[in-house]
Amino acid sequence: MSSIEKKKIEKLLKMGSGYVLDFSNRTFQEFIIETTDIDIYDNKYSYSSGSKANRLRAFWDQEPDHIVGKVILYLLKYWKMQNMEATKVEQALYDECSKISARLMQTMIQEDASLEKAGSILEKVHTISILLLSADPTNAFKLRIGEEFREIQEKLQLAKWRDKFILDQKMSVRPTDISQALLDIQPHIVHFSGHGAASGALCFENRVGEIHPISPDALAALFEQFTGQVNCVLLNSCYSKLQAIAIAEHIDYVIGMNQAIGDNAAIAFAIGFYQALGAGRAIEEAYKLGLAQIRLHGIPEHLTPVLIHKEKNPVQKFV
Template sequence: MSASQIARELERAQKAKTEAEKKTGEYRTLESQKRMAAEKALESAGKTTSDSTRRMRISEHGRRLKEAQDAGKKATQWQKKASDAAKKVSDLTTRLTKAQSDEAAKAEKKRAAEHEKAMAELKREQAALKARVVETGNSVVALEQRLPAPIAEKLRILVLTSDPKGTLPGERGLRLGREQKRISQAVKSATHRDWVEFDFRTAATPEDLLDGLTEFSPHVLHFSGHSNEEIILFEEDQDGSNPGRAISPTTLSRALAAVDNPPSLVVLNSCKSAGQLDTLTKWGIPFVVGMLDSIGDTDAIVFSARFYATIANGQSLASAVATGQVALEMAGLPGSELPVLAHAGDVDPSNLFLVKSPEGEIGNQS
């Protein structure tokens, strides 16, 4: 029986004891009153001279005495009940004390077990956190190896444009030549224009991608064309209309990882390409820029021109993305929230300067 159950039974026993003691007192009082009445009747019988009155008083004496005896018996019965109840109260009080002690001991044992379990869980979490820190540290080391110290060479940007006739549903032809022209003009006006080199490959096929990576060894890969969350669309190597060839972000990542010096930055200036950024960064591409949703021709052109102009002026990658977004907003275009920047590991795009000082030092990171 639990302590709470014993406590309720003890409460009932205490009430029964109190009630029995009350009844005992009432019947003892009644017994005393009846005996006094019997004595008065007997005394009155001794004083009267009337035989009839004497007999009546003697009869009353007998009745009152009998009532006193009955009240005495009732008092004795209730006194026994009070005694039994008192014994039960004492027994239940002892049991309640023990039950409360036992339950307190069990609660303390449970609390100690829960504390031990919580400490074990905390140790496991700390071990897992330590493992993640080590893993992150290893990733950062690996990423730092991917981002060598600046060297005196031009920033190489491979630009692939693709606009097959069979574009993705809901998309139309693109003004890719216009984008190429605007990018070139923007960089030509930049402070460090002599330290930026482009390789433009139009109507780009998957083979152009591989050739560009191995022949040009770009620091930056820029793709303009059609895409969605799952593919980018290259062209087929054939004349006339073609449906294009879909390349998944995993395949693109494998192509980039296959070369000895993969790009440090990939820019997917195409619709809904932000859905591919996680895959590219998981494959170790340090920095990736993509679009959250469909982006119009004019928006894409304005963003690209300002993005590369900012880089060629010696600003950081984070600044280039932010400046490109502001340029869209200032032009009154709706796509200012579309360009997003993702990065792998614990690297800071605000510390990535693709073009360095006028003295000529450029590279992949400050």
Template structure:
């Protein structure tokens, strides 16, 4: 992941920490205020002239005591979140420092390569113009990769959804797959798109979908991290997911004679995996999320992305359209979807759905 992506994550994480600290402070102040009200009520009860007034003040003191205890618990909860965010912030800072050093090293190596190239160009200045033109034409011929263009076949999309646990970790992958299907079916070129939908996806679904249908697009929605992806197990009960490494996932996607054109990881912190996917030529295009993304943001992005693809837009335009949909909806995750591509392909000219001639 690039230094700019880490800076964006760090900025977002710092804001989360500050917001959590502010919440913790507000609840701590509320706790103090309620404790003061408890003391006042008890003091008034001890000074009351009638038993009825004393009981009323004692009941008020009990209510204030419960409110103070709840405020204290809320303060502890938010302080815990702030501590977690601080740890994540420190980890991101370390990764940012490492990425900046790596980029500086890359820049130095690039300058050295450019210097050597300039020297070679100077020594070759006496070559004939015809020879230079022939070399240029050869470079142009090989500049762009001949990727599989779905002109005579439908665009095949493998939709893998995984969310095996209940509670806070539960995701609405079924809703996402429904929104994607509706978006495609409403598009101009809907007849040129074929969806292979795999809810409650297991690793067997991944391999079966790759080898049987040879999809142009592999889409995953579920839980992930920098180097992990979580699938489901073959069971009907709620359960902990089956965690596989990013390398194992990449190996499964590569295990086909017709590799996909695009891998879209619509899951938290998955942008860390997309550079490997394009650099190791597993797919010329890959999209991932630069940080934790809200469920609704992920659903909105995916639906608009495939709507644009099925309307004949390029990968770049579909990506920008999906980000714009998040902004237009007032959602906060527009900067999280990240598009990566190999050096020898152009997302602005890569159109995945074209009508038959």
């Protein structure tokens, strides 16, 4: 890592006074062992005062980039769990640190012969970036977006292939935020949670936090610019099938809703979908498990989500 990158991570992890977040010596040692099977209290990491922060600095200098990236990723996840209401400045720093982690982890060429499905998305990339976008305008009824995103985060953290996923979240999204996030984060999967109109428009937010509708044609034109990058778009909002059809002209897999969908069904679908992805399943299988999860919750809305293919191709095309 460069010195600038290290300073960014140290700032987010509050390492200035020798600590690393709120870890004690014991919990920090256990955390690193669980993440990497490496004992950070080995003498070779006893740099200067031997504080937690200095041990982590020594670890960065001595271990391969992909292991350092993995440790940073898990520290970021831990930070995120403690800072669900992060400020914009904190979120921006978190986003920058996530990119550093992703870059370090991509230096390792992994050969996972144990992957269960030939069509699994996990065969194609070393890390999978998921961008969660949400909008909950003040002049519309409130959605349970926070609960949905917590469930997604939890299911991926518990997943078999959790090391392969990087999760980024953008709240109260305005039109210009969408393109900026796609450019900065370069996600493979884009998930939108919010309101949808019967006309097919998705409801984002304007400068005062009220509804700003975006038509299917407009959003499709945006995703056309990211054809080689984004593999799947999930529109977890009412009446989003029209958007899905338009976007699917450019993106391989798009999921939309063919009518209004309730909060409970939307959350249940997200749970099943990301549980499946975290287990290494393909997009089509994840979609079906999302439908099954709705039924398991006893909600009669399992016919609402629809999967639309750009092509009839069962093999994912992640780069």
